[in-house]
Amino acid sequence: MTSSAPLDPIAEARRQWLRRWPEHAERMSAITSVMRVQQLLLAEMERALKPFGLTFASYEALVLLHFSRTGRLPLGKMGRRLMVHPTSITNTIDRLQAAGLVRRVPDPADRRRVLAEISEHGHEVALAATEVVHGIEFGLGSLSERDAVTLSALLRQVRRAAGDFGSEVPDPWATNTR
Structure with missing residues (x-):
């Protein structure tokens, strides 16, 4: 969302904090800036990944599998590496599986565990999507x-x-x- 307003809301909030709590103004500005930039970067990444039917979360999971030595990982390990709740990784893998980008396979070493395995199409999509996010410099081209x-x-x-x-x-x- 681009605005032509002649005001930077974070700078204005900082100005107000400097008047009331000057010892906290810079950290308030920093956290507010980080949170706003997170919103902007996520929106930019989501726009870039939409043509591939991917969200940023599903892109991260797909690339993690693409990078893995065998093209497969336990869902629990994926959740830890991506720093998300187990339910989130399950939902992400569900969506990737429905799109034909990954499949669930039993772990040959432990049949109680399920592995997510990237498909050939998943590799292709991961590479194509990565070219696009490289092209937008992950939203950090500035x-x-x-x-x-x-x-x-x-x-x-x-x-x-x-x-x-x-x-x-x-x-x-x-x-x-x-």
Whole structure:
């Protein structure tokens, strides 16, 4: 949703917070900005993926399977890797299966487990959709590569503090020289 209003609502909220709670104004602005950018990026990704019948969530699941060594993963592992609730990954796999992009197969090592396996058509769609999201630079084309690295590193600090992963996990952005 594009607006021609001569006002940045987040800047205005910041101005108000600076008057009342100046010690919290910058973090309020940051969280509000992050949440708004999340909305904008998700909308851009959804527009790009719509011709493939994919949502961003289903694209992530499809690409995860595409990247996997065998083209198949347990649903539980997929949910953990994608950081979603088990019900969400089940629903996502249901939609991908209905579209012929994945199938459920029994785990040969443990018949109680079900694996999601990407189909040949799923590989094709994953590659084609990825070309499109590369073309829109994941909605972040306004950032330089250096700025994208900085943003990822800053957001990683928040994620680590929230317990997304342990402090022992190496920081891939710490040594990035781009």
